Amino acid sequence: MRDIRKIHDAGGHPVVALDGVSLDFARGTFTAIMGPSGSGKSTLLRCAAGLERPTEGRIVLAGVDMGGRSEKERTELRRAHVGFVFQAFNLVESLTAAQNVELPSRFAGRRIGREQVTRALAAVGLAERARHRPSQLSGGQQQRVALARALVTRPAVLFADEPTGALDTVTSREVLRMMRMLVDEEGQTTLMVTHDPVAAASADVVVFLRDGRIADRVPLDRRSGADHAAEIAARMTRLES
Template sequence: MGLRRKNRTEDGTGAVPMPAMPTTRPGAVAVELRGVRRQYGRGSGAVHALAGIDLALPRGSFTAVMGPSGSGKSTFLQCAAGLDRPSAGTVHLGGTEITGMSENKLTALRRTRLGFVFQAFNLLPSLTVEQNVVLPMRLAGHRPDRRKAAEMLTRVGLGDKGRRRPGQLSGGQQQRVAIARALVNEPDVIFADEPTGALDTTTATEVLGLLRSAVDSMGATVVMVTHDPSAAACADRVLFLADGSLVDRIERGSAQQIAARMTTLTAPSYAGAAA
C-alpha cells in the first residue's frame, strides 16, 4: 500500500497562533476534548499533567502530538482514548461522551470503536499473526472474520505471513501486524503511541506510509504521539503541548518547520507528569 501525501502549502514558518479550534460539522468530529484537565495528587505536591485542553479533530484526519518530555503527551493520549479519566472536562469519541462511562462500557467501546498501535507492538507471541489480527473481534464478542484479517494483512504487505508467529517476523513486520489489528474492526479512531520509536528510519517511513494510507484510502482517523519531526510531517496537523497545555499547531508542516518549533518550546516546569 503506497504512501499518498496531500499537497502541502507552506507559509515560511508554518506555525500559527492557538485560537479556539475551528467549528466542525455535527457528526464530522472524531475526537473532542473540552476543558480537559488531569491532576495527579493534591495540595502542593499536585501534578497538573493536563491544564485545560480544548480540541476537536475531524474524522478522516491524521494528527500528530508533540512536546518536550513531561509535557503531557501520553496523558493526553490516555484521556482521549478512555484509558485514563480526566479530573475535569469532557471527552467525546465519535459523538459519544465517554467521560462518565462505567469501566465495563469503556472497555466495550475501546474493543469495538478504537484501535491502538504502540511502540512495543504488543502482539501475543503464542498466537499466529492471523490470530493476533482477529483478537479485537474475539474480545468484542464477535466471530473472527478470517477473510477480513487476510484483507488487512494484504493491505499492510503481509498477506503471506498469517500463519507465522510474531517472533518469526522483523520489528517492522510486527508493527505492520499491529496496524492490521488496529484497522480490522474499522474503528472510529486509531491511537498510536510512538509507533516508529523502535524502528529504523527506512522501516519507520514504511509504517508511517501505512498509517497515512489508512487515512487517505480507508477514511481512518489517526492520533499519533511522537517525538520525531519526520514522523509528524506525515500528519495533516501537528499539535504542540507544553506544561499540559496546547501552545501551538502547524498545519501540513515540513519536518524542518516542526523541528524548529520544537526547539522553541521551553522545558516543562513540573516534574512527574507522563511524557
Template sequence: MRSALELHQVTRFHGPKSTGVAALDDVSLSCPHGTWTAIMGPSGSGKSTLLHCAAGLDQVTSGRVVLAGRDITTAPDSVLTELRRRTVGFVFQNFNLISSLTAEQNVAFPAKLAGVRVSRNDVREVLAAVGLADRGGHRPRELSGGQQQRVAIARAMISRPAVLFADEPTGALDSGSARTVLGLLRHMVRTAGQTIVMVTHDPAVAAGADSVIFLADGRLVDRLDRPTVHDVAERLAKLES
C-alpha cells in the first residue's frame, strides 16, 4: 500500500543544534493511504512538533518529509503555502472558526483564500456529509461544540486533502460530541479512503485509529496496531511513569 506520509530520520531542534533541545530525535514513520494514525505520548514528548513538521507548518532540522509523494523537506515557503492550501487539511482542538461568518462561509473561506472556486452546492454537500445540512446559515455561537468541530472538519475537507491532520480534535468536546466526531472520522477513512494523522491524549480516542505510535523525549518508542483502549492506556501509563 502506498504511503500518504513518510518521515525519514527526522530531527527537529529548538535553538542551536549544539545547545538546543531535540523536540524530535531520529523519527521515521510511514502512514499508508487510507489509514488513521494516532500519535500519543507524555506532555512534551514531541507530538505537536511531529504533526507540524509532517504538515509543512514547521521545518525539520534534518531528515526528510514526504507528503502525498512529494518531498517537502526543503520546499520554499511559497510551495509549502500552496501545498497546505491544496493537499493538507488541518483540524484544531479549538475549532478556529470565524465568529462573524456562517457555517457555509467558514467552510468556503480557506478555499477562497487559496483562489480555489467552490460552489455553494459543494459547500452544502460537505456540510451534509458531516450531518449539518440544516446548519449552513448558523454562526458559530449558534452551534454546539460538536457542531462547530464538524464545521471545522468540513472546512478542512472542502479541498479534498491528501492527508487530514487533527490536533486534539475532541479535546474541547463533551463525551457525546466526541463520539460523533470520532464516528465521522472513521466513516471518512472507511468510505472515502481519507488518510488521517491525529494527536490525542485520550486512549479511548486513540483506540478508534488503525495504529497508535508513542513518543517519549522526541523519539518514537512504540507502536500498536489494531489498538484497544486497555492496551493504549497501559502503554501510555508506562511511558508517563
C-alpha cells in the first residue's frame, strides 16, 4: 500500500482514519498491526484487503492494482486472492466442520473438491474433526475451522482481525501456533490486527499505528527464540500515553 489516506464520513463530518500510510507485506511473512483504539488498524486491514476503498493512494494485492476497479471486480479479486478470519468464528451451527469449510466457495459458485477440504482441515490439525459440528468443538478448534475455511482457496493473503479476541489464553495460543506454522510451512502471507502483545509476538514484523499514521515498524528476530510480548507491550504503553 502506498500513501493511503482514508477519510470516513461520520454523519456529515470527516474522520481521518488513515493519514498517509505506506507499507509492504512481503510474501510469506506475518505482519501484526497494533495501536490504540481508533488508531486505524481495522481500516488499514479493510483497505489492504479490498473491502474498503481508500480516499487516496494505491493498493496492489497479489500483483493486481485495486484502483479503478468496479465493485464486482473487487469482489472477484477478493474471492480469488484473499482469506479472512475475524474475532467471531461465523460458523454455521447446523453444518459440519467440512461443510463450513466448503460453504463460501460454494456460494461463490466455485466447486472445491473433498480432498481440498480435507487438506485444509489437516493443515490446521483438524482432519479427525471433519464431521463434527461447531458446538462439538472448543473455541480454538472452531477458530481453526474458520482458518481452514479462509485458506481452502489458497489465498495470496490471509487477513485476520482480532482472531484471538474471543479466546482464552490457552486456546488463543493454539490458534497463534497454527497461524505461525502456516506462515513457516506453507509460506502463507498473513496480516493480523490485534490488541494482544502475545498475539503480535507471533509475527515477523509489528507495525504500530497512532492517529492513522505509522508510529513504528519493528521486525522481530524469530531465530533468537526470545519472547517479544513484553517488549511489544512496553511499546504499546508508550504509544497510549
